[in-house]
Amino acid sequence: xxxxxxxxxxxxxxxxxxxxxxxxxxxxxxxxxxxxxxxxxxxxxxxxxxxxxxxxxxxxxxxxxxxxxxxxxxxxxxxxxxxxxxxxxxxxxxxxxxxxxxxxxxxxxxxxxxxxxxxxxxxxxxxxxxxxxxxxxxxxxxxxxxxxxxxxxxxxxxxxxxxxxxxxxxxxxxxxxxxxxxxxxxxxxxxxxxxxxxxxxxxxxxxxxxxxxx
Ligand code: CO
Numbered sequence: 001x002x003x004x005x006x007x008x009x010x011x012x013x014x015x016x017x018x019x020x021x022x023x024x025x026x027x028x029x030x031x032x033x034x035x036x037x038x039x040x041x042x043x044x045x046x047x048x049x050x051x052x053x054x055x056x057x058x059x060x061x062x063x064x065x066x067x068x069x070x071x072x073x074x075x076x077x078x079x080x081x082x083x084x085x086x087x088x089x090x091x092x093x094x095x096x097x098x099x100x101x102x103x104x105x106x107x108x109x110x111x112x113x114x115x116x117x118x119x120x121x122x123x124x125x126x127x128x129x130x131x132x133x134x135x136x137x138x139x140x141x142x143x144x145x146x147x148x149x150x151x152x153x154x155x156x157x158x159x160x161x162x163x164x165x166x167x168x169x170x171x172x173x174x175x176x177x178x179x180x181x182x183x184x185x186x187x188x189x190x191x192x193x194x195x196x197x198x199x200x201x202x203x204x205x206x207x208x209x210x211x212x213x214x
Contacts, residue, residue, distance in 0.1 A: 035061045038084035041096040042068045046184050067103030069122050070158035082164045097152040098182040104148045126154045152179040153209045156194050160202045169198050
């Protein structure tokens with residue numbers, strides 16, 4: 001291979017390993033995908049959905065963008081969500097943020113990075129909405145971590161507000177939305193306690209999650 005030979009070498013080794021464990025692995029995967037989970041996470045290279053949850057190819061449908069934002073009019077994210085919920089019929093939508101998120105930090109400090117500043121304005125909106133929870137008396141790291149968590153909670157709310165999720169719930173679909181946060185420094189996932197299974201639970205889950213903020 002002329003370019004990036006190491007990656008092709010890795011790929012061949014991986015195929016060998018997988019077929020060594022299960023000769024039918026790829027044949028079975030190619031036939032159908034029926035993941036139970038939709039993962040909406042950050043693009044950060046250190047937060048790979050499959051590895052940190054121990055899930056195999058075929059087990060999680062993934063959408064990632066900078067700072068795991070769910071924007072009401074983002075056709076990309078909405079299309080992923082609609083396909084996952086209506087066609088693949090996933091049972092769980094997981095919004096997973098992470099401590100140490102550079103996008104969240106830039107939103108917090110107002111650092112200029114370029115075009116991405118426009119995308120990160122959505123996270124600045126979260127910062128401004130919760131300014132009383134991000135007091136200037138807090139240590140910078142604590143404020144940063146808190147905004148990472150607040151951002152997940154707000155993005156979970158956005159998921160619950162979509163027509164996709166509202167319609168699925170009104171059809172009686174068993175669909176649970178979750179908000180998790182991952183810590184880069186120890187590899188551990190934490191549940192932010194904002195899980196909801198129906199529109200009647202959204203408000204109380206939101207209030208409870210804010211009250212129990214780490
Ligand atoms: Co990030």
